[in-house]
Amino acid sequence: xxxxxxxxxxxxxxxxxxxxxxxxxxxxxxxxxxxxxxxxxxxxxxxxxxxxxxxxxxxxxxxxxxxxxxxxxxxxxxxxxxxxxxxxxxxxxxxxxxxxxxxxxxxxxxxxxxxxxxxxxxxxxxxxxxxxxxxxxxxxxxxxxxxxxxxxxxxxxxxxxxxxxxxxxxxxxxxxxxxxxxxxxxxxxxxxxxxxxxxxxxxxxxxxxxxxxxxxxxxxxxxxxxxxxxxxxxxxxxxxxxxxxxxxxxxxxxxxxxxxxxxxxxxxxxxxxxxxxxxxxxxxxxxxxxxxxxxxxxxxxxxxxxxxxxxxxxxxxxxxxxxxxxxxxxxxxxxxxxxxxxxxxxxxxxxxxxxxxxxxxxxxxxxxxxxxxxxxxxxxxxxxxxxxxxxxxxxxxxxxxxxxxxxxxxxxxxxxxxxxxxxxxxxxxxxxxxxxxxxxxxxxxxxxxxxxxxxxxxxxxxxxxxxxxxxxxxxxxxxxxxxxxxxxxxxxxxxxxxxxxxxxxxxxxxxxxxxxxxxxxxxxxxxxxxxxxxxxxxxxxxxxxxxxxxxxxxxxxxxxxxxxxxxxxxxxxxxxxxxxxxxxxxxxxxxxxxxxxxxxxxxxxxxxxx
Numbered sequence: 051x052x053x054x055x056x057x058x059x060x061x062x063x064x065x066x067x068x069x070x071x072x073x074x075x076x077x078x079x080x081x082x083x084x085x086x087x088x089x090x091x092x093x094x095x096x097x098x099x100x101x102x103x104x105x106x107x108x109x110x111x112x113x114x115x116x117x118x119x120x121x122x123x124x125x126x127x128x129x130x131x132x133x134x135x136x137x138x139x140x141x142x143x144x145x146x147x148x149x150x151x152x153x154x155x156x157x158x159x160x161x162x163x164x165x166x167x168x169x170x171x172x173x174x175x176x177x178x179x180x181x182x183x184x185x186x187x188x189x190x191x192x193x194x195x196x197x198x199x200x201x202x203x204x205x206x207x208x209x210x211x212x213x214x215x216x217x218x219x220x221x222x223x224x225x226x227x228x229x230x231x232x233x234x235x236x237x238x239x240x241x242x243x244x245x246x247x248x249x250x251x252x253x254x255x256x257x258x259x260x261x262x263x264x265x266x267x268x269x270x271x272x273x274x275x276x277x278x279x280x281x282x283x284x285x286x287x288x289x290x291x292x293x294x295x296x297x298x299x300x301x302x303x304x305x306x307x308x309x310x311x312x313x314x315x316x317x318x319x320x321x322x323x324x325x326x327x328x329x330x331x332x333x334x335x336x337x338x339x340x341x342x343x344x345x346x347x348x349x350x351x352x353x354x355x356x357x358x359x360x361x362x363x364x365x366x367x368x369x370x371x372x373x374x375x376x377x378x379x380x381x382x383x384x385x386x387x388x389x390x391x392x393x394x395x396x397x398x399x400x401x402x403x404x405x406x407x408x409x410x411x412x413x414x415x416x417x418x419x420x421x422x423x424x425x426x427x428x429x430x431x432x433x434x435x436x437x438x439x440x441x442x443x444x445x446x447x448x449x450x451x452x453x454x455x456x457x458x459x460x461x462x463x464x465x466x467x468x469x470x471x472x473x474x475x476x477x478x479x480x481x482x483x484x485x486x487x488x489x490x491x492x493x494x495x496x497x498x499x500x501x502x503x504x505x506x507x508x509x510x511x512x513x514x515x516x517x518x519x520x521x522x523x524x525x526x527x528x529x530x531x532x533x534x535x536x537x538x539x540x541x542x543x544x545x546x547x548x549x550x551x552x553x554x555x556x557x558x559x560x561x562x563x564x565x566x567x568x569x570x571x572x573x574x575x576x577x578x579x580x581x582x583x584x585x586x587x588x589x590x591x592x593x594x595x596x597x598x599x600x601x602x603x604x605x606x607x608x609x610x611x612x613x614x615x616x617x618x619x620x621x622x623x624x625x626x627x628x629x630x631x632x633x634x635x636x637x638x639x640x641x642x643x644x645x646x647x648x649x650x651x652x653x654x655x656x657x658x659x660x
Contacts, residue, residue, distance in 0.1 A: 073537040076109040081534060081582065088574035091617070095575045096519040099526030111533040120528035121521070124491040125224075125231040129524065130516055131494035132221045135476055136177035137515035138501030140185060142472030148173070152189070159197050163204055164262040166190055167211035171254055174215030175222045176476070178517075180387075180620050183212040184454050191456055191628065202269055202417075205625035206639055207261040210613055212621045214257040217250030217610055219243055220483075220490060224520065225580035225609035226250075228528075229602050230490070232584045237598070243484040249603060249654045253647055260646055261639075268639045269631075289319065289374075289411075290352060292361035294341045300359050306333035314351035315423045317409055319438060320344035320374050329379035330409055330438050344374065346411050348423045374411070380441040381411075382448075383456040385627050388431045388620045389519060390452030398425040402437075406447050409438040417630020432616065432626035449514055456628055468506070475500045520577060527581040535585040544589025556596055556660065560604055561652045563587055567608025568644055572618040580609040600659035607651050613640025 070078070084102040088095060107117045120126065140146075148169055155162040166186060173182035190204045216223030220230045220243045234240035294300055305318050321331040322342040328335070337343075342364055347355065355361075375381040386392050392400055402408040413420040413427055414434040420427055429435075434456065439447060448455055479497035483490040502512055534540045551559050563583070570579045583605045591598035612618025614637045616626045622636060 070539075070542065071537075073109075073111055074539045074542060077106065077111055077530075077533050077537050077539050080105045080109065080111075080530065081539075084530070084578075085570075085574065085582070088578060094519065095578065096522035096526070099523045099530075099578065102530045103526040106530050106533050111537060112529055116529060116532070118525070118529075121525035123231070123524070123528050124234075124489065125227050125528065126521055126524045127491040128221065128227045128231070128494055129224050130521060131491065131498040132227075133178050133181075133515050133517055134498035134507070134512050135479070135494060135501055136181045137511060138498070138506035139177055139472050139476060140181055141506050141511070142468045144173075144469055144472060146185065147469055159199065160262070162193055162197075163207060163266065164258075166193075166204070167207050167258050167261055170208055171211040171215030171218075171258055174212045175218040175254075176480070179212040179216045179223065180624070182215070183209060183621050183624060187454070187624070187628070188456055200630075202629045202631060202635075203266050205629040206269060206631065206635070207266050209619075209621040209625045210261055210265070210640070210643065211258055213610060213612065213619055214254040217607060218247050218254050219250075220246055221494065222246070222250075223610045224524070224577040226606050227490075228524070228577060228580040229584060229606040229609075233599070233602060236588060240490070241599075241602075242486070243480060243490065246603070246606065248658050249651055250607065252654060253607065253651055256646060256650060257643055260643060265639045265643065268642070269635055270638070290345045290347065291322075291364040292343050292345055292356060292359075293364050294337055294339055294343070295360055295362060296339050298337075298339070298360035300337050300361075301339055302336060304334050304336055305331060314355050315348040315425045316351055316355045317346045317403075317411070318343050319346050319409055319411060327376070329374050329376050329381075330440075346409070346424075351423070374438055378441055379438060380444045381436070381438050382444060384435050384437055384448055384453040385456055385624055386429055386431050386433045386435065387452050387454055388623050389517065390431065392429045392451055392453065393431045394428060396426055396428050400429075406451065407439050407443060408447060410435060411438055412436040414627060416627065416632060431623050434627040454624060471504065472501070472506055475504070520575075523575060524577055524581075527578050531581040531585060534582070540585035541589040541592070544586050544593050547586075547590055548593035556594055557652055557656050559590065559594065560600060560655060560660070561648060563590060563601055564604040564608045564648055564651065567605050568611045568648075571609045571612040572614040576609045576612055576619065580605060583609065597660050600655045603655050603659050604651070607647065611644055611647050613637075613643050 080102055083105075084098060087093070087098045087101070093101075103117065103120070106112050107114075152162065152165045152169060155165050166189065170179075170182050170186045173186075186208060187205065190208050191201055194201045194204050213223075216226070220226050220241055226241075226246055230241040230245075318331065319329070320343075321328045321335060322344065323338065323340075343361070345352065345355075356363075397410045400406075402410050410424055412435070413424060413429065414436075415430065415432075435453065437444075437448075445455070475497050479493040482488040482493040482496075487493075488496075498512070501507055502509065507515070547559070547562075551562070567579060567583050570583070584602060587601035587605045588598045591601045612622065616622045616631065616633060616636055618636075625631065
């Protein structure tokens, strides 16, 4: 609300000072409405961007040939190419190899946390930060289990480290790509690959040092004592064994034909027949007398089902995960990402069993197992699911659903030639872009195509690697940002701010722009924040008769400094469930970090860029 009040204040003062024409009033109304929807979070940010684009087009603020030009913008192409190349590097085993190098440090917790956080930051400088976190998060969870520490002490530093690493290079995060390309559009020359390093690299280094030495200690002790996912998902707490008697009406029926299973929240997760154990039995299996069913059921539904089915409880042995898994059936924990199509849906509407071949056994939310009927629970991003399904199909199924497995992946230690080849392709693209031989979009697209041609990823993986909601967001918002500038609204807002801050030194206004951008980024998508703030920051620089580069750099840093909320960045959302965090935990750790970023980046920007 504070951001909205500031924006409205500028609008009112600008209108009083010089009057606003139709185009300026229209684009301002569209921008304010868009920001409100971004903050509200409904509908999702990609649809909000399309609504803003359509409103801008209908209002006549964009020529017909430029309405959808954003989807072919070099910034969008660069982001897509980086995502594909990042998947190729992951498949080559680059990050896995680095993670293996860190294994000997696991017996020294503080040093291991430092190594993990620094590693994810370094990887995030050159690849998608969510991808780097996705590979190193299972490593952190495994090390936390071995050290008998809570995952909460490790996952938030890891998430923040991934975000910090992206500040260091032009391809490290979408806001940097947007700012670099905006500079090219406005001043005919983009920021180069490593122009962000002098400020962003120092901030990342100091930020990682803060997280390792002090930041993790600010997580409340009750969260640091949070049980691991293995401890939360105790099989005996939500599984029941029941034997079919000689007179059970289920005898001779297949599991699929049991109508009660559809009406009640009851799931057959395993069948025990004599010495044979069948995890996730086929729904065509005919039931016999003496069969023992391992059931996951709501207590009320279980009682009703057992009465109807003529089952009797069995308590001969304690259940363990081995009862529910085999060579062919996997039992896996996975976190719902912000892009998952499960978010906002219940297990019943998602139809996990029939459509995807998965049994949902349990849900954990913020470190606690959900104990209500699972088929009615509306799942959220950050929830941890305990799933049972076919081992061979599990990776593809989770990828299709937008879920991240929380297990240690097999390290690709025997693929050094592939690692070197993948690194060579990516390094060649960076060199071509860094030395100005090719535009970044062209060089990185060439790297992405080479990754596919040399079989680092197939075509399906290539398309899966692309974060389509972000592509739609950028394609929709870039023309809106252009209209903000072409109508003169950005300059008007900038002039209002300059007039309001008359007499203040440049560094103070720079700090305000940085803090304002940080605030927006904590509640709305960071790429959208960069699109909105870039033209305004340039207008402020022109009004102050100073270099716009420093203000663009402040926007780039602020847009990627989302440390106060779990919704400000995908990395923060990913660790919410596995770490058992609450909303307030983020600002406890993130507020001092943002203060450090402001205190360090303002003098550095003044020294280097202004």
